[in-house]
Amino acid sequence: MLIMQLLVDGVGKGAIYAALALAIVVCHRSTGLINFAQGEFATLSAMLTAVLTASGIPVWFSLGIAVVVSFIGGALIQFVVVRPTLKRPHLVQIMITIGLYICANAVGQIVFGPTPRPLDPLFPAGGFSLVGIRISWDLVGVVLLQALVITALTLFFSRTKAGLGFRAVATAPAASRVVGIRVERMHMVGWGIAAALGAVAGVSLTNLGVYVEPSMMTPVLVFSLAAVTIGGFDSAIGAIVGGVVMGVVETFATSLIPGLSGDAGMLVSLVVIVAILLVRPQGIFGRERVARV
Amino acid sequence: MTTTRDSAPTLLEVNDLHARYGDARVLHGVSLRVAEGEVVVLLGANGAGKSTLLKALSGLVDRSGGVTFDGADISGEPSARIVRRGLVLVPEGRGTFADLTVEENLRLGAYPTAATRSEVAASSDEIMTMFPILGERSTQRAGLLSGGEQQMLAIGRALMARPRMLLLDEPSLGLAPAVTKSVFETLRTLHEERGLSLLIVEQNAELSLGIADYAYVIEAGLIRVDGPARSIRDNEGLRRAYLGY
Numbered sequence: 001m002l003i004m005q006l007l008v009d010g011v012g013k014g015a016i017y018a019a020l021a022l023a024i025v026v027c028h029r030s031t032g033l034i035n036f037a038q039g040e041f042a043t044l045s046a047m048l049t050a051v052l053t054a055s056g057i058p059v060w061f062s063l064g065i066a067v068v069v070s071f072i073g074g075a076l077i078q079f080v081v082v083r084p085t086l087k088r089p090h091l092v093q094i095m096i097t098i099g100l101y102i103c104a105n106a107v108g109q110i111v112f113g114p115t116p117r118p119l120d121p122l123f124p125a126g127g128f129s130l131v132g133i134r135i136s137w138d139l140v141g142v143v144l145l146q147a148l149v150i151t152a153l154t155l156f157f158s159r160t161k162a163g164l165g166f167r168a169v170a171t172a173p174a175a176s177r178v179v180g181i182r183v184e185r186m187h188m189v190g191w192g193i194a195a196a197l198g199a200v201a202g203v204s205l206t207n208l209g210v211y212v213e214p215s216m217m218t219p220v221l222v223f224s225l226a227a228v229t230i231g232g233f234d235s236a237i238g239a240i241v242g243g244v245v246m247g248v249v250e251t252f253a254t255s256l257i258p259g260l261s262g263d264a265g266m267l268v269s270l271v272v273i274v275a276i277l278l279v280r281p282q283g284i285f286g287r288e289r290v291a292r293v
Numbered sequence: 294m295t296t297t298r299d300s301a302p303t304l305l306e307v308n309d310l311h312a313r314y315g316d317a318r319v320l321h322g323v324s325l326r327v328a329e330g331e332v333v334v335l336l337g338a339n340g341a342g343k344s345t346l347l348k349a350l351s352g353l354v355d356r357s358g359g360v361t362f363d364g365a366d367i368s369g370e371p372s373a374r375i376v377r378r379g380l381v382l383v384p385e386g387r388g389t390f391a392d393l394t395v396e397e398n399l400r401l402g403a404y405p406t407a408a409t410r411s412e413v414a415a416s417s418d419e420i421m422t423m424f425p426i427l428g429e430r431s432t433q434r435a436g437l438l439s440g441g442e443q444q445m446l447a448i449g450r451a452l453m454a455r456p457r458m459l460l461l462d463e464p465s466l467g468l469a470p471a472v473t474k475s476v477f478e479t480l481r482t483l484h485e486e487r488g489l490s491l492l493i494v495e496q497n498a499e500l501s502l503g504i505a506d507y508a509y510v511i512e513a514g515l516i517r518v519d520g521p522a523r524s525i526r527d528n529e530g531l532r533r534a535y536l537g538y
Contacts, residue, residue, distance in 0.1 A: 164393075167397075171392040175384070175388040175390055178372070179454075
């Protein structure tokens with residue numbers, strides 16, 4: 001029974017990891033860049049939601065506003081900070097996202113302050129018991145919310161014209177320009193979508209008992225990066241499966257291995273990242289690029 | 294031949310075009326003209342500026358000078374708008390989307406146009422009928438096609454934008470002679486049956502002069518010689534000096 005309980009708890013956490021992992025994948029697929037600031041962007045979104053609810057706006061409505069503002073903010077940051085460096089070496093852009101990580105964290109510290117604050121719950125309190133396993137409505141709601149977001153996103157990428165454009169830009173920017181896709185605009189929108197996804201991930205996390213504070217997403221980012229490594233940096237399905245796997249693995253490891261708890265749990269993701277990179281560098285769901293000379 | 298050329302309405306007019314590629318200036322004032330329904334070939338050695346000229350016409354590199362297409366000044370327009378006007382590039386080395394399926398590649402050809410979903414599907418069906426090999430492989434990833442099939446896909450993708458004129462950059466590059474021949478047959482058919490204008494950049498002078506009405510020879514970023522394709526082909530001194538055969 002303990003095992004089943006841990007599994008359920010792990011899936012709940014995994015849903016959050018999957019959501020941020022998905023944001024990382026979307027950003028990577030549209031710009032070829034791993035945004036190390038993705039977690040901190042999500043923190044700022046959660047802070048905005050907390051401030052809005054504190055001023056009396058209902059939490060779902062606040063989340064909606066935060067999603068829109070995050071989309072605009074993500075797109076704007078891409079336009080102002082990342083776009084001017086697009087022709088520079090890849091490393092320069094990665095350093096910029098690390099710089100953004102530090103900036104976003106500092107902005108959170110200064111504007112919101114270091115004191116953790118709870119956020120109004122999105123879902124009703126309580127829960128139910130199924131053959132001895134406790135399942136809270138929070139957990140059900142968080143998993144369903146991520147599932148909804150992921151389904152919508154998958155349909156967007158696979159069924160719409162803009163989604164096809166994103167896939168084109170991700171794999172062949174030069175050819176995309178030839179057919180008349182505005183590559184720079186796609187990069188911008190990609191960063192916007194990723195930031196909006198991060199907002200949902202950040203706010204969802206507060207429904208699993210985490211308070212809003214400047215470093216709330218730091219462990220999530222680490223596990224999400226591990227999830228993306230498992231799943232493949234360009235695979236949405238991989239991000240989801242990787243996220244859930246990391247949530248379950250973390251929950252089991254921290255509960256069953258004596259002495260491994262709290263931040264030390266992050267060691268688990270390091271082990272997973274190294275193991276995957278050694279065995280299958282493109283990730284389990286990532287495809288090797290097709291190249292024919 | 295010159296008389297029909299001169300009396301036909303102009304589709305593309307390039308006037309004193311300069312362009313740079315990265316830090317290097319590649320074009321130093323190129324002027325040329327393509328009439329409605331005409332096949333024009335642009336010959337020249339490697340590095341003469343042929344590819345850059347086509348990219349400049351498509352809005353893919355920084356350029357200055359006059360470019361008029363169908364009466365409109367397109368010298369400052371972004372690539373998406375130039376595609377919408379019906380001037381479409383088939384890039385060197387095919388430039389297909391290797392990770393996407395053949396069918397998705399075709400759909401992307403219509404990306405900047407206002408065509409509806411069903412119009413795009415209809416065009417794509419039409420092109421798969423024209424190139425049956427693309428129809429057979431519609432769900433395969435483009436990177437798995439042979440070089441000749443990818444060239445057909447690149448041409449098919451360009452046709453998806455319902456162009457009035459194609460810019461073809463080295464369509465024979467890296468293809469076996471028999472495949473090259475069938476690519477040129479296709480181009481000839483497109484020209485004859487659809488009245489499509491073509492501006493072809495080629496190193497294979499013999500084949501391209503065979504289907505062209507008019508030819509320009511570019512060297513070091515400048516047009517050196519121009520004239521009806523037949524007279525260029527028949528002028529041995531010119532052939533030796535610029536075309537190397």
